[in-house]
Structures are given as C-alpha cells and as structure tokens.
Amino acid sequence: MDENIALIIEWVLKAVILAFGLITGFAYTTYYERKLLARIQIRIGPNRAGPFGLLQPAADGIKLFFKEELIPAQAYKFIFVIAPILTMVPALVILAVIPWGESFELFGRQIALSMADINVGVLYILSVASISVYGIVLAGWSSNNKYAMMGGLRSTAQMISYELALGLSFVGPLMLAGSMSMLDIVRAQQETAWYIFYQPLGALIFYIAMLAEVNRAPFDMPEAEQELAAGFHTEYSGMKFALFTMGEYVKMIAVSVIFSTLFLGGFDGPAIDRFVLLGPLYLVLKVAACLFVMIWVRATLPRLRYDRLMAFGWKLLLPAALFNIFITAVLILLFDLG
C-alpha cells in the first residue's frame, strides 16, 4: 500500500512539475521571441517591466486577466468555450512520453525521469498532435464569423496536409532505433550518433512540417493578420485569447522537445552517464536552440501564398518523406544498421 501511495505521489509531482515547467516555459518563450525578433530587427524589445524586461510576461498575464471576455451573440456558446481548452490540453499532455533522462535514486526509490515510457510513444505523439487541430477548427466554426471560419478551414487543410509528412519523417528514427519507445530511441542514439547525422533529410522534413503543424511563420496562414483579421481567434478576448496563445507557444515548445529527442539525441550530452540530472538541462538547451531557429525563420521569411503552401506540402514534402523512408530502409539493409 505504501508503495502505491509513493507511486501516486511521484506521478502527481512529475505531472505538476511538467505542467508548471511548460507554462513558465510558455511565458518566457514569448519574452524570448519578442527580445530576439527585436534584436533581429535592430530594436530593443521589452525592457520596462523588471530588469531587462524580465517581468513582461507576468505583466501581460495580469493585463489579460482583467480584460472583459466577450462571446458573440450568434456563437455556439458551448463549443466556443471549450475550443480554447481543446487547443491547450493536447499541447500539455503530448510531452508525457518524453524521457528527460535515465532513472536516478532518491530516498531509496528509483525515479524515472519521464512520465510514462509506453511502447507506442511515437504513435501517441502523432495521435495527440492530430487531435490538436480540433480546437482551431471548432473555434473558427463556433465563432460564426467568416474570417474566423476561413482561418479554421485553412488550418484544417494545412494540418492534414503536413501531418502526413510529419508522420512519415518519424519513421526514419523509428527504423534506425527499432523501437517506438522514445527512451529506446534516445538510447540508440547514445550508442551510435545523433540521428540528425543519419537522417539529415528526415530532420529537415520534420522541421518544416512541424513549423506548419504549429502554424508558425512562414506557414501562419490560419491567422494571417492582413487578410483574415487574426483568423480563427478573431472573436476571442481576455483569458480565452490567452489560452490560444498559450496553446500555440506550448506546442512550439512541445514540437521542439520532440525534434530534440528524435534527432538531437534527447537528454544525451557530455558526462550524462555520471550525472543523470544533467539530462533535463541538456534537453532544455537543445529546445532553446530549436526555438531560436523557429524565431529566426519567422523574422526572415515572408508568408507563403496559400496554393503554394498546399502544393509544397503535397508535391514536394510528401514525396521527399516517402523517398527518405525508402533510402533509409535500403541503407539499413545494406550496412546492417538497424
């Protein structure tokens, strides 16, 4: 019985730490993005609230708490209210299968540095990612507004198209590691080399598809400000709007974590076998590097035209992903890698 209680406490603690880590991460990703964008555009960025503007995310949060929340009279109220929640929850739960390190001993208990190392971890990530489009499409539909509707439709089309390429680029690391468990994939990379060296094309396809999946520039069609007046969240205000922003940034962090785990060796790093607790630190550093590239891309590339975006997804990215699987399979058989 004691063992069970200890197990429950361990899980609850890990879940709380992960959720709080993600939410704090969200707050400081917005700050990171604003600072970095400003630097790239030769501005200074937020620098008033606290030292170096470090309290800016807190100030934004407090401001949004006191905003009036409007619900359009013709909206479908129930769906309108749950849509932001549906965007937020998948983004939070998707990281449950990510390993943050090997297990370590604390108070005589082996504590694994992951929430759940399930044997279909990769498929779990894909299926949770495929649910996250519902929040956006339902927000667009329930607002009963043509801009919001167009935004919702665009995001559906875009996410369906790029999800295929994203799913197929998972297959490369999966074949090399011979397992769908994320922990096994990281261990396989520790034994050989980070998969970005074995799978450069796969990593590139994954990165592009994940930009599209989280609606980041240059794929931020669903919320194109100039033509759609912010797209699917036009009618949202106050904390519901904040939840959408939060969902978007948490998803940015989540896909960066997944990219780091699949292609950059996850928690792998120097001296990791002696100091297990360095694992989360290495992963956070890799995620920060991924986020940096995302923000850099946003500051550099203009938005794609919509038909180009679809054509790029279907006619270039998807065949390239299939080709990558074929080549990987042939090379594994030739050099007996897997």
Next chain:
Amino acid sequence: MTALQVIFLATAAMILFSAWMVVTRRNLVHAALYLVLTLFGVAVLFVLLEATFLAVVQVLIYIGAIAILMIFAIMLTRRVASDDTVVANHNAGWAAMLAVLVFSSLVIIMGAWSQFTTFASPLTRPGVPSNELGQEIVAELGQSLVDPDAYVIPFEVASVLLLAALIGAIVVAWQKDK
C-alpha cells in the same frame, strides 16, 4: 462491480448515447462532433482491453484524420450552421431492420461461444517479460499482415480497394474542359 466494469459501462453508455445523437442531429457539424465522441469511446474500450496500439491507431486514424476530413467537407460544402438537413429518408426502415438483424445474430453467436461469460486472463507469453509483450505483439501484427499464411490476401485486397477509391477521386475531381 469492479472499477473496470464501472468504466466499461460508463464508456458503453457514452458510445450508445453519442451514436444515437450522430444519426438524429439536424446540424451536420454537431453530428460529426458526436461521431468523434463515439470513436473516442471505442478507443477507450481498446485501452480497457489493454490493446494500446489499437487505441492509439484508432485516435490517430479515425479521430485525427477521417473525422476531421468529414468536418472539413461539411464546412466547405454546407452553409455554416444551417439546420436544414433531412435526418431520415425512405430507407430508414430497412436500415433499422438490418441493424436489428445484425445485432441479434451477433448476440446469438457470441452467446453460443463457450468462453463468452468467463473473464479473460491477462495476456502472458512464456519467455517474454510483461513490459516487452506489447512491443512483441505489435511486431507480430505487422508481420502477419505480410505473411502468406496469415493476412496478406485481405491486406492486398484492401490496398487495391484504396487504390480504386483514389483513382475514382481523381476522376471525379478532374476538370474535363482542360
């Protein structure tokens, strides 16, 4: 009743309720959302049966791809939020009869099976530790799909069917005047 039975009954009730709502809603988007709930309930049943792989694939394929495609098609082709869909047509009687027939024959066949009322014991296999069993089963599933002694013929027939549907979709969407 065990906790498992309570969860099963609640899930089954949710599936039946949402399936009923799917066929009775006049608003097609609402019907599609209830369909998502039904499919999700089936995924929960898979989890209860410890078929994690099937549960995850159910969510990935049915909820993440098929249902979202349906919602997409409804939004593109219908007026937004219109409630003018006719729920039943003249085939409703036949459909109801067929459903009753299939359900009752299923109940009769299952009732005749000797192990219908016994509890299934958890999956075990000699020589395989329980935490690697799932991986083992998924690998066997994949191999049996391309094994001539197992399911290779249904697998190939299904893929030919999908190819035919793909070509059909291209033909329907083809612009003839170009």
